[in-house]
Structure formats: C-alpha cells, structure tokens
Amino acid sequence: MSGNENFFEETMTEARDDRDLKIQNLTAIAVLLGGLLVGSLFVDVAQLLTREGYSPRAVRESNILEAAGKTWVAYSEPKVAVKVLTDQSCAACSPDEALVWFRRILPTMEAVPVEASSEEGKRLAETYGVKTLPAFIFSDAVAATDFFAAASEIFTEKDGSYVLDTSKLGLAPGKYLTTPSVGDDTIVFGSHDAKLRVVMYSDFQCPYSKAFYPTVKRMLSEYGDRVAFVFKQLPLPFHAQAENAALAGECANEQGKYQAYSDLLFARQAEWGAAKGTQRFKDYARQLGLKYADFAGCLDSKKFSDKVAADVAEASSFGVDGTPGTFVGDEFVAGAIPYEDLKKAVDAKLSE
Numbered sequence: 001m002s003g004n005e006n007f008f009e010e011t012m013t014e015a016r017d018d019r020d021l022k023i024q025n026l027t028a029i030a031v032l033l034g035g036l037l038v039g040s041l042f043v044d045v046a047q048l049l050t051r052e053g054y055s056p057r058a059v060r061e062s063n064i065l066e067a068a069g070k071t072w073v074a075y076s077e078p079k080v081a082v083k084v085l086t087d088q089s090c091a092a093c094s095p096d097e098a099l100v101w102f103r104r105i106l107p108t109m110e111a112v113p114v115e116a117s118s119e120e121g122k123r124l125a126e127t128y129g130v131k132t133l134p135a136f137i138f139s140d141a142v143a144a145t146d147f148f149a150a151a152s153e154i155f156t157e158k159d160g161s162y163v164l165d166t167s168k169l170g171l172a173p174g175k176y177l178t179t180p181s182v183g184d185d186t187i188v189f190g191s192h193d194a195k196l197r198v199v200m201y202s203d204f205q206c207p208y209s210k211a212f213y214p215t216v217k218r219m220l221s222e223y224g225d226r227v228a229f230v231f232k233q234l235p236l237p238f239h240a241q242a243e244n245a246a247l248a249g250e251c252a253n254e255q256g257k258y259q260a261y262s263d264l265l266f267a268r269q270a271e272w273g274a275a276k277g278t279q280r281f282k283d284y285a286r287q288l289g290l291k292y293a294d295f296a297g298c299l300d301s302k303k304f305s306d307k308v309a310a311d312v313a314e315a316s317s318f319g320v321d322g323t324p325g326t327f328v329g330d331e332f333v334a335g336a337i338p339y340e341d342l343k344k345a346v347d348a349k350l351s352e
Contacts, residue, residue: 167319
C-alpha cells in the first residue's frame, strides 16, 4: 500500500474514533438529563402520593398544598418573628389566647417564647422597657404587613424591633415586672421605709374612687406602720373638674394638708363637681386653715400640672386607664374592691 493510502486510512480511523467519542458524550448527557427529568417527575409523583413533601416546581405552581395532615397556604407577606416574654410559673402570664388571635390576623408570624427570668429575658425587658407580662417584641418584618399598616399605633419602634402595647389591645397584664415609681415629691402616708408599697391612682371626681376612699383610710390606720401608702393623680378626661381637683390636692399637700383636703373633696364631690372654675377649691382651702394666698397662687399657676401629667403618663404606661387602680406590691387590683379583699392582698404580700 502506498504512503498516500496509509495516510488516508489513518485519517478516516481518527475521524470515526472522534465521531464515536462525540456520540458517547452526547449519549451520556442525554442519559443524565433524562435521569434528572425522570427523577424530578418521580419526586413530584412520589411526594404527591406519599404527602411527604413537595418539589420546588410543585411549590412554585401551587398556592395551597397538603402534607402530613396539614394544609400549607402561600402568603405574600414576609415571615414575622416575635419574641414572647412570659413566665411559665405565672398562669395569668400565658400568651396562648393572644397568640391564637394574632395568628388569625398575622398568619406568617413565628412566635418564640422567652422566659422573663432568663438572661435573654432580662436583657429584653431592660432594652425595651417591658413592664408587664406577657410581652410581644416583633421583628422589623412586621412593618411590611397589612396588620401593621392598619394598627401601627399599637406598636413602639426601638432599635429596629417593634414592641406591642398590650394595654391598647385590652390585654390584661398577667404580671408586673416593675412597679410605679416613688420620688421625693410623691405623696406617701404610713411608713416610708416599708418594704410593701400600696400605690393608688385616684380621681377626686370619680364616684368609685369616692366609694373606695373609706377603705383606704381604714387600711392606713391599721397598717400605717408597716406599709407605705402612695397616692397618685389620675384625673379622667370625661370628668370636667377632675384636673382642677387634682391640682388643688397637690397644692394642699404642699402645705401638709393632703389627707384633710382629700376628705373634704370626696365629701363634697357633688358640690364642686357641678361648679365651674376653681373658686370652690380655694374656699375649701380657707375652711381648712391653709394659707389662702399661697394656695390660690399655686392653683392659678397650675404649679403641679407637670407632676399630675407625669402621674397620668405613668398610669398609662402600666395600662391603668380607670380609677381607682391600686398596686399592692407587684400585683394590680382594679376598682373599688371591698376592705376584706384589699386586706387579704396586703396580708399575703406582707407574709412573703
């Protein structure tokens, strides 16, 4: 065979080998792709039949899926994490009822319980000023929800998180982590050094505060050497003369006559409640022997308006919106409770 014939034969052999290699490669790719396709279909079919899960393709193509006895529904809103601060030893602190309600209006919520006594719980309470349990601290994702758009006023933003104001939802506190403050200008009767404080928010024009006042005086006479009785102002906005009465009470306290003046205000509630202006309050100061000019100047200038406003703001921060409202230590009792009930609560705290 000539040299040209040998060269031609070798060239044809190499071409056939190259073609065979390409065919093999294409066949391998086809088999791989076919396997992936069949595998994907198999996963779809198998998962649908066994209800053990779904492939990404199935998830993309459906808004409602069922698996393991549950129905999974797609939402356009983001997942919202919420840390629920609670106390497992406190039955009244259970967030379960509130969470059921939240999940109805915010189905993408994921709640994580945090024990208030844990290090994380203490840090959260301090960082976000949590005063009551249960407390709900939402991630920033809540701001992108329809729920937030409709009810942003019940949230307070801090450090990128949103704290829910439970009092605006009417959610009764199960437990108080802090109690109302007692400063140098706070009205206190009884033992200032007592370990137990009974703090009362009152409205001189409120009929329930009037009904509760004899109970308070009786408790003061019996426990004054063991309990600090703290009086704070909470003039309710629908009582026309309540703020003037609160300011007058503070002016009387400036002259050391708070209890005597309170006695007179409650005794004549209907009289001054029907009057206008502040003259009746000044007349009462004269009757009690207060320095009239000093009292009148104090009342006319609204000297203690900031103090009264601070009491109102503090009450609101604790969710107290009615009178009388009483803290016995770290427990809150609402309304004009009977003497026996208040005594029972005080004795229980003193025995701890």
